Amino acid sequence: MTAEAVPKxxxxxxxxxxxxWNPRVDRWTGRTRAPLDIxxxxxxWLSCTPISTMLxxxxxxxxxxxxxxxxxxxxxxxxxVRAVLSKRPLxxxxxxxxxxxxxxxxxxxxxxxxxxLRTMFRKGNLLEFLAVAVLVVLNFALLVVVFxxxxxxxxxxxxxxxxxxxxCTVSTVGYGDYTPVTLGGRIVAVLxxxxxxxxxxxxxxQIASSFMDQAAARREIADRAEGTGEExxxxxxxxxxxxxxxxxxxxxxxxxxxxxxxxxxxxxxxxEDRI
Numbered sequence: 001m002t003a004e005a006v007p008k009x010x011x012x013x014x015x016x017x018x019x020x021w022n023p024r025v026d027r028w029t030g031r032t033r034a035p036l037d038i039x040x041x042x043x044x045w046l047s048c049t050p051i052s053t054m055l056x057x058x059x060x061x062x063x064x065x066x067x068x069x070x071x072x073x074x075x076x077x078x079x080x081v082r083a084v085l086s087k088r089p090l091x092x093x094x095x096x097x098x099x100x101x102x103x104x105x106x107x108x109x110x111x112x113x114x115x116x117l118r119t120m121f122r123k124g125n126l127l128e129f130l131a132v133a134v135l136v137v138l139n140f141a142l143l144v145v146v147f148x149x150x151x152x153x154x155x156x157x158x159x160x161x162x163x164x165x166x167x168c169t170v171s172t173v174g175y176g177d178y179t180p181v182t183l184g185g186r187i188v189a190v191l192x193x194x195x196x197x198x199x200x201x202x203x204x205x206q207i208a209s210s211f212m213d214q215a216a217a218r219r220e221i222a223d224r225a226e227g228t229g230e231e232x233x234x235x236x237x238x239x240x241x242x243x244x245x246x247x248x249x250x251x252x253x254x255x256x257x258x259x260x261x262x263x264x265x266x267x268x269x270x271x272e273d274r275i
Contacts, residue, residue, distance in 0.1 A: 024085040025092075032078060033112075040109040041132065043071055044139035047106035049146050056150055068106070076103045126206050133199045140192050141166040147184035154181050170196035222262040 040047070046067055054064045079099045083089035093100050102109045141162040148154040155178045156162050165178040169192045180186050 022086050025082050028082055028085055036075075036078060036109070037113040039071075039074065040106075040113045041135055041139070043067075043106070044110065044136065045142035045146065047071060047109070048143060053146055053149075071106050072103050075099075075106065075109060079103065126202070129202055130199070133195055137166055137170055137192060137195055138163075140188050140195070143188045144180055144185050147182045147188065148180055151182045151185075154185075156180060156185065166192060169193060170199070172196055172200070218262050222259055 046064070049064070049068075051065075051068075054068070055061060057064065079093065079096070079102070082096075082099075083092040086092040098108060098111065102112075142159065144156050144165070145159055145162045148156045156165055161178060168175050168178075169189060172193075180189050
């Protein structure tokens, strides 16, 4: 008598193995994943600021260090709870070294937040993508102030100036009235440029996709009407009213007029594609 093969279950973190899988860990991970991803995005500037740079700010030094330690405490609680729920704490921590390193190096938590950014590129998530893009850009603006603080010849030394410079950089205007002078500030500037170009590309693609969907829907209506000869409801953007005072025009004639207009729109779209 042969034993039936028991399918292995897959944990939320992607690893498999029947003996290691624990539904309580999966439930905890499912509840905390999104909040921790959002927290990581909100605190990019805090987690990416070097400790040595924090010490140069005499006014906010204690507050920054406290916030940084608090961020590590949050990540430590997360990995600690998951380790306890797994019933094999040491083995769980050894199997998830990146999660353990996040406690000491909070910027590594952004690696896990990539899945949140990935969903923003899906069609229909334009508002969510713009919200994340604005959040990332604001974090980068704060980072530029941090890196430029105290540097010789630095002009971006306050948050209002950083926001103005960031808006010019994201919009690809680039007046040149403010420029970063430190290596860290210039690296962040390149990242801001990348976010700006990506945002413009996503918005353009979304608008183009919307126009293409409308044109495809109109072509489908026209093909269906021409093939069946039945009366088809036309989108509100396609007027089908008869000329003023003409009440003798029958349904068939009006139907042909609508098809002619749709054909004219299709020809116009094709001519634009050739241009």
